[in-house]
Amino acid sequence: MTSVPSADTQSPTPPALTPDVPRDTAQVPGSEIRIRAVEWTDLGALASLEQELFADDAWSIETWWAELAGRPRRDYVVAVNGLLDPSEAGAPGSDAAVGDEPGAIVGYGGLDVAGDVADIMTIATAPACQGRGIGRLLLDTLIGRAADHGVEAIMLEVRADNAAA
Numbered sequence: 001m002t003s004v005p006s007a008d009t010q011s012p013t014p015p016a017l018t019p020d021v022p023r024d025t026a027q028v029p030g031s032e033i034r035i036r037a038v039e040w041t042d043l044g045a046l047a048s049l050e051q052e053l054f055a056d057d058a059w060s061i062e063t064w065w066a067e068l069a070g071r072p073r074r075d076y077v078v079a080v081n082g083l084l085d086p087s088e089a090g091a092p093g094s095d096a097a098v099g100d101e102p103g104a105i106v107g108y109g110g111l112d113v114a115g116d117v118a119d120i121m122t123i124a125t126a127p128a129c130q131g132r133g134i135g136r137l138l139l140d141t142l143i144g145r146a147a148d149h150g151v152e153a154i155m156l157e158v159r160a161d162n163a164a165a
Contacts, residue, residue: 032082033079033080033081033106033107033132033134033137034079034080034082035077035078035079035080035137035138035141036077036078036080037075037076037077037078038068038076038077038078038108038110040065040068042078042105042108043061043064043065043068044061045105046059046061046064046078046105046108047059047060047061047064049105049108049124049126050064050124052126052127053124053126053127054124059122067110067121070112072113073112073113073114074110074111074112074113074121075110075111075113075142075145075149076108076109076110076111077108077109077110077138077141077142077145078105078107078108079105079106079107079108079125079134079137079138080103080104080105080106081101081102081103081104081105081106081129082101082102082103082104105126106125106126106129106134107123107124107125107126107129107134107135107137107138108122108123108124108138109122109123109124109138109139109141109142110122110123110142111142111145111146111149111154113146113149113151116150116151116152116153117151117152117153117154117155118146118149118151118153118154118155119154119155119156119157120139120142120154120155120156123135123138123139123142123156125138130164142154
């Protein structure tokens with residue numbers, strides 16, 4: 001279990017971030033990653049990415065719908081590749097894609113907030129985008145969002161065969 005830093009405690013800047021870059025942005029060679037809330041138009045891309053990452057244990061699109069319907073207790077975000085303008089693929093209101101193209105979803109994460117404790121329900125980065133600091137950005141974002149909910153502790157369960165985590 002991880003304690004959420006209090007508002008008056010300064011935590012070190014994560015490696016993917018620099019002081020002059022907004023907290024919801026990570027510098028990735030050749031692009032910029034932004035974090036935004038999951039929209040219903042993302043669910044197909046999330047289900048596809050889940051299948052690619054977790055095969056037999058993947059969440060179905062129905063599971064994603066149920067998670068999205070669980071707001072505000074459930075809080076999900078996506079990492080999106082590139083600066084977005086509303087007409088780009090992957091922007092809220094358009095059908096999302098997964099991959100390296102601008103506007104594509106390259107990762108996601110989510111919380112279940114229950115009083116002063118939150119569980120990180122899922123966190124993942126697209127295989128082609130792993131090792132770029134996106135997972136760290138997602139984790140930092142989830143910790144910040146948990147703190148915004150007044151959470152005092154966060155739990156994360158990791159499968160024993162997930163060496164990268």
